[in-house]
Amino acid sequence: MVLAPLVLGACGSGGSADAGDRSEPAELRLAIGGEPEEGFDPTLGWGRYGSPLFQSTLLARDADLDVVPDLATDWSVSEDGLVWTVDIRTDAVFTDGEPVTARDVAYTFTTASESGGLTDVTVLDEAVVVDEDTVELRLVRPQSTFVNRLVSLGIVPEHAHGADYARQPVGSGPFRLLQWDQGQQLIVERNDDYYGERPAFERIVFQFTGEDASMAAASAGQVDMVAVPSQLAATEVPGMRLVAVRSVDNRGITFPYVPDEGRTTQDGAPIGNDVTSDLAVRQAVNLAVDREALVEGVLEGFGSPATGPVDALPWFEPASAIEDADPARAEQLLEEAGWVDEDGDGVREKDGVPAAFSLLYPADDSLRQGLALAVADMLAPIGLEVSAQGESWDVIDQRLHADAVLFGWGSHDPTEMYNLYSSRQAGVEYWNPGFYADPDVDAHLEAAMAATDQETANEHWRAAQYDGPGTGFGPAGDAAWAWLVNLEHTYLVDECLDVGTPQIEPHGHGWPITAGIAGWRWTC
Numbered sequence: 001m002v003l004a005p006l007v008l009g010a011c012g013s014g015g016s017a018d019a020g021d022r023s024e025p026a027e028l029r030l031a032i033g034g035e036p037e038e039g040f041d042p043t044l045g046w047g048r049y050g051s052p053l054f055q056s057t058l059l060a061r062d063a064d065l066d067v068v069p070d071l072a073t074d075w076s077v078s079e080d081g082l083v084w085t086v087d088i089r090t091d092a093v094f095t096d097g098e099p100v101t102a103r104d105v106a107y108t109f110t111t112a113s114e115s116g117g118l119t120d121v122t123v124l125d126e127a128v129v130v131d132e133d134t135v136e137l138r139l140v141r142p143q144s145t146f147v148n149r150l151v152s153l154g155i156v157p158e159h160a161h162g163a164d165y166a167r168q169p170v171g172s173g174p175f176r177l178l179q180w181d182q183g184q185q186l187i188v189e190r191n192d193d194y195y196g197e198r199p200a201f202e203r204i205v206f207q208f209t210g211e212d213a214s215m216a217a218a219s220a221g222q223v224d225m226v227a228v229p230s231q232l233a234a235t236e237v238p239g240m241r242l243v244a245v246r247s248v249d250n251r252g253i254t255f256p257y258v259p260d261e262g263r264t265t266q267d268g269a270p271i272g273n274d275v276t277s278d279l280a281v282r283q284a285v286n287l288a289v290d291r292e293a294l295v296e297g298v299l300e301g302f303g304s305p306a307t308g309p310v311d312a313l314p315w316f317e318p319a320s321a322i323e324d325a326d327p328a329r330a331e332q333l334l335e336e337a338g339w340v341d342e343d344g345d346g347v348r349e350k351d352g353v354p355a356a357f358s359l360l361y362p363a364d365d366s367l368r369q370g371l372a373l374a375v376a377d378m379l380a381p382i383g384l385e386v387s388a389q390g391e392s393w394d395v396i397d398q399r400l401h402a403d404a405v406l407f408g409w410g411s412h413d414p415t416e417m418y419n420l421y422s423s424r425q426a427g428v429e430y431w432n433p434g435f436y437a438d439p440d441v442d443a444h445l446e447a448a449m450a451a452t453d454q455e456t457a458n459e460h461w462r463a464a465q466y467d468g469p470g471t472g473f474g475p476a477g478d479a480a481w482a483w484l485v486n487l488e489h490t491y492l493v494d495e496c497l498d499v500g501t502p503q504i505e506p507h508g509h510g511w512p513i514t515a516g517i518a519g520w521r522w523t524c
Helices: 100-117 144-152 213-221 279-288 291-297 325-337 366-382 394-401 415-421 439-450 455-463 514-519
Strands: 025-033 058-062 067-069 072-078 083-088 126-129 134-139 176-179 185-190 203-207 225-228 240-254 303-305 356-360 385-391 404-409 481-494
Touching: 025 240, 058 144, 058 213, 067 072, 083 100, 083 144, 083 514, 100 126, 100 134, 144 240, 144 415, 144 455, 185 415, 213 225, 240 366, 279 325, 279 439, 279 481, 291 303, 291 366, 291 481, 325 366, 356 366, 356 394, 366 404, 385 394, 415 439, 415 455, 481 514
Parallel strands: 025 203, 025 225, 356 385, 356 404
Antiparallel strands: 058 067, 072 083, 083 134, 126 134, 176 185, 185 203, 225 481, 240 404, 240 481, 303 481
16 A cells, blocks of 8 residues: 655745744655665665664764664773673663563574675674673674674564565664655654653654756655755745755775786786886876865865765874975976876877777766866876766776776775775775785774774874875875765755754665654754
């Protein structure tokens, strides 16, 4: 059965209604992104960005990104970093009425570690139930970032985790699934047995519509919040205000790091590029790109310049950043490296090889298209010929080790930085597609992962980015990527809806704005 859209008028959605005529609504309608086609099973990756919504997590991050308890009441880590002991609350129940126990926690972590899903728990050796409310998570090796699994992995019930769970989730979170009409909408209702802060709204409807339809719904007063691209963020909609949320959702260019020597992957995809494998070219790109201009011209001001994958997070190294564009210095580096324009055609050459390369981006992504075209224009004056090409992901999958690609990343978990730059991850799915490798950087990344305290881990994360002149994976060192911008996630929100203080959001997959949804309130 498909529920017809509700016309709430003065009692709910209705950006054009007079605020004074409203009573507090029982329902919210949101158009904040696409639906998770794989469903709502945390052991397969649901909830790793934002909130699992239907499930509880052991820990959570507050608005300042500090780790705080959720289902857990206490947790500790052994001195060798191998055993995480977690005590859980005794008043949590699943939506089918069964209590949440340590057995469910152990089952969840064990299943996630074996599922091969997008939440990586492969470091887990075993999960051991100590008693009804205590579990030990024993690791194969210390991993400083394991805390993020406690933050992101929603707990599922052992007794009700079957083949259809992803479509009919049972959890102990603030909401329960009422109806999912694939391709159209998801309807959830408040879980009145939830142990935490009671959500103010009885029902929330997530609408799965494209940008044009979502904006039309907002203008017609049919939704209370709509996610909008930066190009539309300044659109005025009566009764709605703009909420721009800082994020670490970044866009950057990965370079093939090794020369073209005829190597291929097991699937036959070519590896290497004779232009981008030259350090001078990579550093010149990083220096010549005017990131402030990208923010203003492509993002309409809704973002910030990026020169690394973890800007402004606790493990960011500021010394690795490029402060301002310097095309003159970029040209000097190219000249010194032997890239010269001998025939006067505007494109440099070296040993008969023109300084030209392709920059691929997903053809259906207008933001990445704008960035790619702007970067190509910025690099032409220094003698680099860049061909911006919109392609399908099938094409990009075959060319990402031999051509530059404009990717998007961004996470609260520094494991992502490890995956992007560790030589162990070279060519693994979308991790480290350029086959970057540096033994000193690898050593710091491994030390950061193996650290038993966060301060030591952060020291190594920072050193991997920059550890003195000419070192690190950052733009002043190996310049393995050219990071361009950090996005602001922009939402048009009903002027009467208080969404609190949103977190600095991760990459836009999922619904990161919902991390604080239990605290949203109607104010007029």
